[in-house]
């Protein structure tokens with residue numbers, strides 16, 4: 143088996159873990175080298191903590207999650223949560239391309255640049271940066287400053303874009319053996335898990351769920367809710383391919399040109 147280098151490019155800590163944590167842990171467990179890049183510091187992701195408090199815990203939480211997945215390193219780009227769209231597309235593409243060339247990444251994971259109805263601007267922005275960087279990192283005239291730094295052009299050969307809708311999905315990955323690692327990685331993001339349950343309660347209340355049902359939920363005790371929620375989501379995907387748990391992607395890879403496959 144050829145050992146591959148995998149680069150995950152997320153807008154926020156917890157994006158990769160929610161959408162692809164089981165697959166990333168599976169690939170790391172098979173001996174591939176996994177690296178995590180996170181564009182923002184999650185510093186608007188709380189009803190309880192200040193931006194400064196969130197920024198202070200962004201890296202430790204990302205490192206805890208990366209360790210649970212078996213990743214070899216974490217790269218924090220340090221942008222403000224929610225404002226990623228204000229970063230120049232070329233700047234962000236260049237930062238991702240530099241990581242691709244530095245790590246010699248074969249495989250990239252991110253949000254799907256062509257997914258419709260994605261309402262988070264950071265997700266849309268990180269998707270385009272990852273997709274554009276992966277499409278052109280083999281061309282030396284793109285970001286020639288990297289070559290002056292001693293890096294070389296490098297071609298990405300596989301891409302996994304998170305798939306949130308079944309009709310966008312062309313690959314389901316069996317994560318039954320790494321579901322626990324996925325959950326442990328998510329639990330590394332303590333403040334984001336509290337936020338997830340806070341938002342769950344807020345949405346349920348706004349949708350008219352009886353408040354007495356919601357009073358019983360303590361967001362600080364998020365483990366059971368995240369566990370239950372992810373087992374339901376990944377279990378439903380797993381049913382489609384006859385396994386306990388799965389994750390969904392719009393996947394692509396380099397293909398032999400048609401002239402060689404006739």
Ligand SMILES: [Zn+2]
Nearest residue numbers: 153154157265
């Ligand atoms: Zn996100």
